[in-house]
Amino acid sequence: MNHLPQAWGRPRDDVYGAYDASHFQMSGPTQHSSRPIVTGTSVVAVKFKDGVVIAADNLASYGSLARFTDVKRLRTFNSKSVLGFGGDVSDMQYLDRLLNSLSVRENYSTSIDDSGKSDLDAHNLHRYLSKVMYKRRSDFNPLWNHILVAGLGEKDAPFLASVDLLGTTFSSPTLATGFGAHLAQPILRRQVPDEAASKELSQEKAVELIRECMKVLFYRDARSMDKYSIAVISKSGVDLKEDEKLENQSWAFAEGIRGYGTQVN
């Protein structure tokens, strides 16, 4: 007699051999995405005194292959907010449709007499997204993205926050996802160390800073591209440019990098 209850009433292993349980599992356990497939790289954003500037390049990579070169990773939600998506592109498309249906439903009850006052602002949108992302990670079925929400929050104050595939949220006057968090964030922080500095920053300076970051990212991040989108969100609405090129590149620094080009050591 075996002391294990699950073996009681079954043929004895020592007489008949171990029970072959393989037919119980025709397929494996339920599996969800365990890695992103087609991916977008960094998104960078900075708050300035009247709004937020956000940028992302137009590349979707398939592993190390530069697969799609006209992918729009900045998504306008309404006149008050823009989302920047890093990570899996198909999950981004799912979220885009989800938010589209949300915006259609919001639109039902909006009357123009209150001129968009009842619109969801960037703060509301970020909260909603964080709930979606956290629910999905708790189902062990995460949406493989790191998202920056840029726009205007309460009382039309500039708003910038991030949510990632775990549903983790945080906010800062400068934010970057992916490689940008390592390469662009230090540059951004040097200019905008705190909230007070972002209140001093002009729109022109902010745009210039973001363009500089996109250039550095293109220099050093192998999954990036020299075509990018940039959006400025302020009280006058969303100004989104989706076909920008990096200008005034200088690759002189590359000579000094060990392992670059034909130089081996």
Next chain:
Amino acid sequence: MTSIGTGYDLDNSVFSPDGRNFQVEYAVKAVENGGTSIGIRCKDGVVLATEKLVTSKLMKAGANKRIATVDRNIGMVSAGLLPDGRYLVSRARQETASWRQIYKSPMPVASLAGRLGSFVQMFTMNGGLRPFGITAIVGGWDSEGDMAVDGQVGAGPSVGAGGKASGKKYGGPFLYMIEPSGLYWGYYGAATGKGRQAAKSELEKLDLSAGALSLEQGVKEAARIIYVAHEDSKDKEFELEMTWVSGLSGPTKGQHQEVPKELREEAERLAKKALEGDDEMEE
């Protein structure tokens, strides 16, 4: 009504010996008591207008809207039993949302009218159901632009197969009216409710099929027609509610929206003036 149902009006699923469905005819009676609603299909958009009768002074002016938005580009208004109208609106919203789920693009107005027609008709055949006590007017604009698929991220290949046939026109303004029987037609101008006869004869004068009326003129005509139709029930107070939808190059950018306050007030002023002019001529 000349004949009383004599037992043939107790159920939807029963015809009278002379081939009538009395329940549907009674539903039409409910519509004929409702406030007037109209729709005008102009060359560059659609206007919807309704005479919202004020049932109580305790209700906030301008609140409790009667014209509803379905998806982003379609408007719906009805005459008859209000809750029936709301139910049909919620059905229309479900239809457009499920259309987006399947096709990843907005539902054409014609398809929506077809789905709603079938839905309303179903309530005239089944026992245990009552027909809709409303006639609904559905107006919208099908986008004339290159329509992106919802969630689309790129432009697709720049060379090779794909794209549209050249020289073909897409999109435009559409207007449909759905009756309690489930019958629906496309219209240039549609009117329903108490003042529909007066409204229809005014609409006919506009020669809408020529396609010459602009959207802004349409707004002014719509306001005037609602005021004309209200003449017979002058003792009751009403609010004029108007919405419009234009093409991408027009004032609403393909969206169904309320007519801006200034324009609505201007249209109302002109409508009142036109009515006073008529009175003087009669005297």
